[in-house]
Amino acid sequence: MLAINIENLYKRYRKQTVLKGVNLKIKEKEFYALMGPNGAGKSTLIGIIASVILPTKGKVEIYGKEPHLMKKIIGYVPQENFSSPTLTGRENLMYFARLMGYSKDKAKELVNEILERIGLSKDADKRVSKYSGGMRKRLEVVTAFFPNIKILILDEPTTGLDPSARGEFLGLIQEMKGEDKTILLVTHIGADAEIASKVGLMNEGKIVDEGSPEELKRKSGLKHVLSVETPIKSEKVRAVLSKFGENGLLETDRGYRIYCENAENVSPEIVRALDNIGCKIMRIEIEKPTLEDVFFKLTKKKMEDEMDECDNSNLQ
Amino acid sequence: MNVITATFNKTIKEFLREKSVLFWTIVWPIIWVLIGCFVFVSGAKKEVIPYIRGSITISMITFALTLAGMANLPGNISRDRERGLLTKLKSMPVSPWKDFVGRILGLVAFSCLASILVMLAGIACGARFSGTINSVFQSIVFLLIILFASAGIGLIVGTIIKHVHGAVMTDVGISVVTASISGLFAPYSSLPPVLQKFSQLYPISSANSAIIYLLLGKSYAGYNPLSMNQVTTTIILSFLLFVVGLILYSKFCWRKE
Numbered sequence: 001m002l003a004i005n006i007e008n009l010y011k012r013y014r015k016q017t018v019l020k021g022v023n024l025k026i027k028e029k030e031f032y033a034l035m036g037p038n039g040a041g042k043s044t045l046i047g048i049i050a051s052v053i054l055p056t057k058g059k060v061e062i063y064g065k066e067p068h069l070m071k072k073i074i075g076y077v078p079q080e081n082f083s084s085p086t087l088t089g090r091e092n093l094m095y096f097a098r099l100m101g102y103s104k105d106k107a108k109e110l111v112n113e114i115l116e117r118i119g120l121s122k123d124a125d126k127r128v129s130k131y132s133g134g135m136r137k138r139l140e141v142v143t144a145f146f147p148n149i150k151i152l153i154l155d156e157p158t159t160g161l162d163p164s165a166r167g168e169f170l171g172l173i174q175e176m177k178g179e180d181k182t183i184l185l186v187t188h189i190g191a192d193a194e195i196a197s198k199v200g201l202m203n204e205g206k207i208v209d210e211g212s213p214e215e216l217k218r219k220s221g222l223k224h225v226l227s228v229e230t231p232i233k234s235e236k237v238r239a240v241l242s243k244f245g246e247n248g249l250l251e252t253d254r255g256y257r258i259y260c261e262n263a264e265n266v267s268p269e270i271v272r273a274l275d276n277i278g279c280k281i282m283r284i285e286i287e288k289p290t291l292e293d294v295f296f297k298l299t300k301k302k303m304e305d306e307m308d309e310c311d312n313s314n315l316q
Numbered sequence: 317m318n319v320i321t322a323t324f325n326k327t328i329k330e331f332l333r334e335k336s337v338l339f340w341t342i343v344w345p346i347i348w349v350l351i352g353c354f355v356f357v358s359g360a361k362k363e364v365i366p367y368i369r370g371s372i373t374i375s376m377i378t379f380a381l382t383l384a385g386m387a388n389l390p391g392n393i394s395r396d397r398e399r400g401l402l403t404k405l406k407s408m409p410v411s412p413w414k415d416f417v418g419r420i421l422g423l424v425a426f427s428c429l430a431s432i433l434v435m436l437a438g439i440a441c442g443a444r445f446s447g448t449i450n451s452v453f454q455s456i457v458f459l460l461i462i463l464f465a466s467a468g469i470g471l472i473v474g475t476i477i478k479h480v481h482g483a484v485m486t487d488v489g490i491s492v493v494t495a496s497i498s499g500l501f502a503p504y505s506s507l508p509p510v511l512q513k514f515s516q517l518y519p520i521s522s523a524n525s526a527i528i529y530l531l532l533g534k535s536y537a538g539y540n541p542l543s544m545n546q547v548t549t550t551i552i553l554s555f556l557l558f559v560v561g562l563i564l565y566s567k568f569c570w571r572k573e
Contacts, residue, residue, distance in 0.1 A: 013573070047573070050407040054572045076407035080400030084326065086333040091326075098322035099410050127333075143404075 009058030033193035036202030050076035075144020085129035134165025190291035323418025353441035366444035373438025385466025390474025465554035471561025504538025
């Protein structure tokens with residue numbers, strides 16, 4: 001059974017068309033990750049599903065009905081920290097439980113259960129302003145844990161979290177995978193999308209490809225990626241490396257990712273070539289492709305905020 | 317009922333725990349009561365001093381309610397909007413008017429507390445009143461008029477100005493300026509004719525004068541604000557401000573993009 005069915009969806013803001021004919025089908029109990037760079041239209045798409053944004057054209061159905069009729073079963077967690085910092089964790093959850101229609105006693109019972117489950121019982125009566133970023137995010141995500149919620153929609157939940165908080169958070173989401181909830185996770189971080197059963201890659205208002213993480217990697221044809229860390233990043237270094245990346249070259253925070261057919265043979269040549277221009281290599285490693293690599297291969301666009309893609313064809 | 321109760325609980329707790337809200341709505345008017353009761357009565361006849369203090373106390377209760385309605389309510393709404401809570405609420409089975417009723421009830425409860433504390437401070441400083449039980453009840457109605465007119469202005473500004481600090485500062489500015497020119501900080505008789513007209517028209521100062529008239533008499537109010545025309549105008553303007561604020565709030569703060 002389809003939990004979410006979207007056909008030919010368009011959204012236009014004044015002169016800008018953000019969604020350009022999106023088609024998306026998510027089965028009941030499926031864990032679907034929607035991945036794409038900022039500005040791809042992900043948040044607009046889930047905003048429409050959560051009935052926060054109105055579509056311009058197209059069909060959106062939640063279990064065969066219009067989204068605004070299904071608000072009771074949708075748990076939408078926006079990107080922002082929406083919990084009240086002056087209230088305690090327990091008071092925040094009580095507020096949302098009561099808004100969902102639970103009686104005071106039932107709400108208390110549910111909130112206690114949820115707090116126990118996410119390990120926040122001890123800190124439940126502390127004000128949220130005293131919580132760490134990870135604790136606050138966990139609290140906000142569980143506002144979608146109430147039993148009547150069948151579809152959980154998470155918008156970039158790990159943004160701004162430190163690695164340990166991110167790990168904790170993803171653990172919580174993975175736990176939920178086995179439950180009778182459909183999860184739609186929006187992210188621009190490949191590692192977050194890896195835990196999903198199906199991933200949709202979104203670019204410029206369209207879903208350009210979808211499948212399981214393994215399937216997408218297989219389809220991309222990328223077997224290996226060469227990760228090179230250099231102390232400096234410059235035009236000269238990029239020009240040298242681009243000669244080896246016949247499938248593209250991506251500049252990252254730490255260095256470069258080179259998409260080439262024959263990574264093992266190419267590695268010594270890269271070391272030599274960089275040595276010739278006086279650039280030392282801090283680390284060179286053959287890695288398995290990530291979903292970010294798949295996305296780059298498909299769109300020649302970087303998944304992160306800045307779109308400073310380093311397209312091989314531009315450099316040659 | 318769940319939505320109204322939940323929103324009421326949230327709103328009142330946020331008001332009571334926010335130090336700036338407590339300071340500006342309760343401590344600040346009390347400071348002015350203390351200053352006014354001891355500084356502004358010098359030279360007055362001994363037997364009228366308690367009633368001048370009563371008049372100052374009433375004006376400061378009005379000022380507290382004005383700040384509560386004009387600054388606390390829009391501040392609370394803007395904060396919720398800025399941190400994405402309104403986006404979250406739009407995705408939930410919550411109707412805007414129930415959310416609004418919860419917020420207003422929270423504001424009324426908090427304002428009651430602020431009024432009682434300012435009143436007690438005034439009484440402790442020697443303020444006295446001379447109204448009947450009936451005039452006390454009528455005064456409570458005028459206090460509600462003040463609160464609803466202020467909330468209306470606050471909602472209009474809070475809807476138009478999206479940033480929390482911008483909304484709060486604009487409303488504080490409006491409340492202080494209008495209080496100054498409408499005779500909340502000075503006797504009605506000392507105002508120039510044009511401001512006396514404004515004082516009669518502006519629902520907050522008009523209701524303030526009505527309370528002073530009811531609890532202290534005409535000589536302290538400076539004129540009779542309970543004429544049919546003025547009371548009707550005050551009620552209609554307050555109602556209009558509140559309704560316009562409510563419409564703007566539910567239309568723009570809850571609008572789907």
